Amino acid sequence: MPDAIRHVLFPGRHHLVTAFQVAYLTDLLAGRVRDAAGAPVTCAPDARVVWALTSATHSGTRRNPVPAHRREAMIEAVTTRAGLPSLVVPVADVPPSPRFAHTVLATAELVLGEPLTPHDTVVACSTPEVAAMYADDGFRVATVEDGAPGDPDRPWVVLERMVAGDDAWRTLAHPDAVAFYERYRLDAQVRLVHTDPTVQDDGDLTATRDYATYTAAFDDASDRKWAQVAPHVRPGRVVDLGCAAGGLLERAARDPRLAESDLYGVDVSRHLVAEAEHRRAQGVFANPNVFFAQRNLLLGPVFPQRSVDTTTTVALTHEISSYGAGRADLELLARRIFEQTRPGGVWINSDVLGPADPERVVDLVLDGDADVAARDLTGMARADAAAHVAALSPAARLVQFAHDFPALSGADVTLEWVERGPDRSVARTSLRTAMEYLYTRDYTDSWLSECHERFCDLTGDDWADLLTDAGFELDPGSGPWRNDWLVENRLRVGAALRDPATGEPVAWPDTHVLTVARRPLAEATR
Template identity: 90%
Template structure:
């Protein structure tokens, strides 16, 4: 007869607790369940369920929509009311590994202060591949939902019912779990995360971004960006949408004018918000009232109406247009920001801009030979793809761009090679396409991610129409401008624009837009 069991190890993400699980675990502790070998499991009177809460450091994504602290609190609420002796062990998110069982066991030992051994522990697991890992280490296994009469829904299937609007989820989830979800409006939160059309399953716009490079580039430019927007910021509640790792708010937190202000950073990317929170924990922000949240403003309001004094969006709007529904999503964003802005408050937007004459035909003169076949970069590791693109000449890189950019961004690209040669090539195309390429070509570290983004969807006039159309008034100084440093050090390196008829050089167009849009103190009539 095997010795009495003192621990039931129950690993899982546990985003929901079902009535079936509570009944099953209660029966298990009472000795009414058999293991996979058909042997009854005899539990000691003081036996407890150890809920190994996996992916505890990962939240806000389709894979893990509910943060660990809420999951732990839900388990405590359910098991306390159900009289189910339990302990919760948070386990950090890890990549799939054959040592997953070891990770859970090692974490449990660290948290509980003693090891869970095959002699005193049974593993409750309905995922055969995971259960097999514990069995290989000598643990007895009970299968919970797997093979149970009636094929009961696993928690994730119940969660998907909830997302789909199937009210049967309430009957399947444990009543105290339902009450907990309603108390903290977790059902609304999970639906938003699952139905977000712009974000990948792991919590970002794209799966091909190099975060170290992205964050470093954003931080490097934060002094310049803050100098540009700071004169227009109204103190009070200040919100930086698309805050990345908080570089702009770090500068704002040092501004004496904002010492009494509340500073909020909002970003859709789980990775970037996590880095911002880490920086806050390290004391990077001089103002103690700095807060971060992972949200997507397109899916619903983040702040109450007329509650925000300043909203900033820096290099964000082109991403919203690119990963969403183009101008329609920018108009939705503008309406949401208008609604949250106090009368007299402002939305400050700075981003790359499309040329005023986007359809003008130009000759793009590039160094190198454009007669180089494009490669399928999706088959390469990110580092290998970056190295390959970085080694291409400006002309050869355009050839690669004409394959990757339309495929990933959905843009219409037409390029006619007028001349090809080992030293110089000439491509005839629209000014919009030429600028899209020149804005993108130097971002080789995240080439496929950048080729998903369109920089030239809107012109300066388009921005003015969009903002005034939702009710904003444009402050003096708003409008297009040309970043001459960018022109001299990036755009014209190995490249030139010429008129295809006269052959004369074409002036470089405006590259950026700065708009300071103010919500009127009195609503505009009509």
């Protein structure tokens, strides 16, 4: 006869607790449930449900919209009111693995101080593939929703009802779970995460970015970027949108002028916000009032109206344009920032810029032979794709760019090879396309991610119009500028611009824009 059960292991992400689950677990502890083999499950009087809270280190994504501390608190609230003896075991997020069951069991043993064995534990699980892992280790399985009369909705289906605006979720979820969601407005948070059109299921703009390289490059440039924006920063509430891992705020936190300021970093990327939080825990930021949040400003306000003194966006706006609806999203961003800015407050934006005459036809002269075929890199490992692109000459890399950039970014690329040779090739194209390529070509570590991004959507005049249309006034000195270091050390290496008619050199266009957009003080008296 099977031993009496002391533990009901209930693994899952548990973003919601349903009324069915509570009733089922209550019946399971009372001995009113049979296992998958049809044998009755007899529980000891002191038996408890062990809620294995998987993906506990992962949140802010469609896969895991609710952070672990909220999920754990919800379980405690529901089970306490329901009189369901329970313990919660947070389990770190791990990639799919045939050893998943072992990971959960080992974590539970570490947290509880005792092993869960097939002799004293039944696993409650409705996912056949996961249940099979535990069955292979000798555990009995109680199937919860799987095969239950009426085919009750799993929690993720109830969440999808919530996202779709179906109020049936309120009757399917346990009443105390509904109350908990309402108390912390988790329903609104889940809807935001699920309806964000620019972010993938795992909480990022792109799945092809090398975050170690990306973060290192951003940090390396943070001193220069802070030196550029610092003179324009107004103390108070300072918000860095697109904060990455917090490199710019690390410099801001050392600025004596901002010692009494609150510094906020906001980024859409789960990876980058997690790294910023890790840095804060390590004591990287001199100012204790540094805060980070994973948010998308395009989906709704992040800060109350007229509450922000300074907003900075550095190397961000081209990503918003690239991954969203182009200029329309930048116009929405400008309106959102204007709304959150105090009268007299500023939005400081620095980014790469499109040339003033983007459709001008130029000859792009490149070292190397263009008589090569582009490869399909989409099925290659990121490291292999990076190695392949890095080995290409400037001319051969343009061939690859002309294949990848239109497919990934949606931009039109028209070019004609007017000369091909072993040492030099010449492509006739627009100045916009030439600059898009030259801005992108050195980022081989995340090539496919970079080919998704357009740097030349807006000109300097476009920026001036966009900002004034939103209600801002531009401070003196705002506008396009050319980074001559970038020209000398990156753009012109193995490359030159020529006029097709005369063969004369074409001057390098402005490469960047710096705008200091101020909300008029006069609005304070309206």
